[in-house]
Amino acid sequence: MNVLVINAGSSSLKYQLLDVDTREVYAKGNCERIGIDGSFVGHEEMGGEKQKLEVALPDHKTAIKYVFDILKTVDKPIGGIGHRVVQGGWYFPESAIVTDETLAQVREVAPLAPLHNYAEADVIEICRDMFPELGNVIVPDTSFHYHMPEHAWRYAIPRDVADTYHVRKYGAHGTSHRFIWRTVHEMMGDKTHKLVSCHLGSGASLCAIQDGKCMDTTMGLTPLDGLIMGTRCGTLDPATVFYLSREAHMSIDEIDTMMNKKSGLLAVSEVSSDSRDIEAGAAEGDEKCQLALDMFNYRVSQLFAEMAASMQGVDTMVFTAGIGENAPEIRADICKLLGWMGVKIDAEKNAPRSDEPRVISTPDSAITVMVVPTNEEYMIALDVEELLG
Template identity: 45%
Template sequence: MKILVLNSGSSSLKYKVIDIISEYVLAEGLCERIGLDGRIIYKVESKNIKENIEVELPTHKEAIELVLEKIQNIDNGVIKSIEEINAIGHRVAHGGEYFDDSVVVNDDVLQKIRELSELAPLHNPANVLGIEICKELMPDKTNVAVFDTAFHQSMPDYSYMYALPIEDYEELKVRKYGFHGTSHKYVSNIANEYLNKENSKIIVCHLGNGSSITSVKNGQSIDTSMGFTPLQGLMMGTRCGDIDPASVLYIMDKRNLTSNEMNTRMNKESGILGVFGDSSDCRDLQEEMNKGNKRARLAFDMLIFKIKKYIGAYAASLGGVDAICFTGGIGENSSVVRERVCKDLEFMGVKLNIQKNSERQDGIVELSSEESKVKVFKIPTNEELVIARDTYRLV
């Protein structure tokens, strides 16, 4: 059984074709700069093929048509016809309070995703577009929506509520929703398998250009750092994370900024980029820090401090912790970040194997020493596999 997984962004389209029985990725790639000059990357590892094609992609429809054409190509395709695709799994950013699990898409589901575009204006409209195009091009195929927010719907009310007037929640649905749920679900499930415990307390650190931390108790999300939007929580590549809301009003007043301009400032001009100034990439940050760049050192120290603060808070609210997991581009690849985060956490039972942490190893790696009371794991995330598994489960 073959599942097509799509992640439709405002000007991009990520895709994978997965044989769900073997869970093997048959083909994958990215269509980018849709609506601009267009480019598609197509990879088939089993055939050692990687193509970079410059082509006009005026809309998402042309992008999806090209993906379908490439995967059926007589020379380097992975299926003989589209009939081999059994279903399509779509990543959807926001499911609000409607969805606590993945669902088969029908008219009602599609309408609810449209309604939630108010909460995710950059993502949900593109997600809807991807679904609608697939329904047009492949009308006999089942579409499944997998929501970034669904895993966090298990959070208790005292965790997701903000201390605003209650009518802001009842009438406007202003609350913590959390994101990266598909990644947190996958990584915490893997950690649970390794722990082999009936009751587990796990902290997952998804660290990348966008970062979030989630506390998971017995397989359920209890709290997560991202909130009403992905802006809350950790300092990220270009997002500011937690700040005093009054500082936003102060900056807007002093700099005469509109709400849209302030939104851009917090989401695209802050975080590592805002403090460091040269780049939002953690690799560039570490390189400059090692050269003695003071702003790079400040940004790095801020990043580590905020990650550790969340880990400590979640360990307290969970009443202990069995495992800390690192995933995402930074979490999986930066041994320096992992080492600095775990430093001084011995008081809560964390002891990192420094040698093992510094070694470059693929796959799932236990990084804690034998005497560590808390397991530390590096677990590569696989959101597309979760989407494919949920699609298979539902169809």
């Protein structure tokens, strides 16, 4: 079955057309700066050279139409469309076929992820209108975390407030963490029962997975919680919001923008939100860049232990996503901080870049350490095939 996977943002739209059975990617690309001057489409086919096409994209409907026009040249029939949805809220314990009801639910929970869900719902609606013969499937990032134990997801605030306004830990990156478990279990079999998945990128989260079930994760009500990220502050004292409101006379929107878009690695390094730029700065002796790396690595090691505690043990650790897959020095530093837990990695196995899942720990390491490139698109496509196939 050929599935078109769509990941829509407020001003962007990523797509990938792949065969679920062979995993072959026929085409993929991204529409950027939708509704903004200078919009363009980046497109590549069958692993060929990526082309950048400057084209006016005033809205998502134009972008979707352009994507389908491009895909006509690929000449591969589309069997269904899978939509990554950031926030499934209290409605989606698993992926679901798009209906009028499920689409309305995506919009209802949008206040939990306003920059994403509204755009995603709009794109789903556009696809239904333009191509009514194709089935659509919602694949929420939060579904994998939906059934974690209540003691992990419930917050210690009055129950009537929490339940009325659906305030709980939802997590994120669930589709990626689900793919990591699936891949590792296929490789390691019964050697893996308690896994901590470390999705480290511009957005970052850890997830404790015991025999395929999420036991806890580091992101909370929103993706702002947990680790230090590219521009997000991660966990801090919630009273910081009240303090800045009173003393700095900052509005809620100003604090929201600061914590989501002006904090994290960017704020500490004062150089960039990109770990590659920060690593380069640290190598040149920039103390702020080094501090940003030290803080990031410390928080990963600290929360790794927290995730292990949720399972009362851990046998496997996996690095994935942009930083996790491509930054051997950061992996090495994090594992060094976890040396007290018996973590040991092989420097030669850790160094090379590879698109294949691999073990990088030494034979005598107390925890098996792996690098596994994530593939959220494939997981979404699998759900589409299961629900529409």
